[in-house]
Amino acid sequence: MSDKKKTKITWKDFKHLPWWTWLFIVACIVLPITTLGGAIPTLLAFLGIILCVKVSSLSTIRTPLKFFSCFGIAAAVWGIAYLFIFAMKNL
DSSP states (O other), X not given: OOOOOOOOOOHHHHHTSOTTHHHHHHHHHHHHHHTTOOHHHHHHHXXXXXXXXXXXXXXXXXXXXXXXXXXXXXXXXXXXXXXXXHHHHTO
């Protein structure tokens, strides 16, 4: 048997997440709401959710690093979304 890495996120993955991961998932879900929708903020929100779930479920990284990585992911997603909106308003 080959040792393949799992690339698909299933509902079982969400059951085994640490409680603090849900804070970052909710932060990403709120992003399209605060930007009043749009394809780019929604896409960034989905990307943020996927990355936070992937990072927090890694067993090779210690918990504090997982937490701060998810914080960085959520902050980057929010920053990119609002920079995009700012750029679109100034065109």
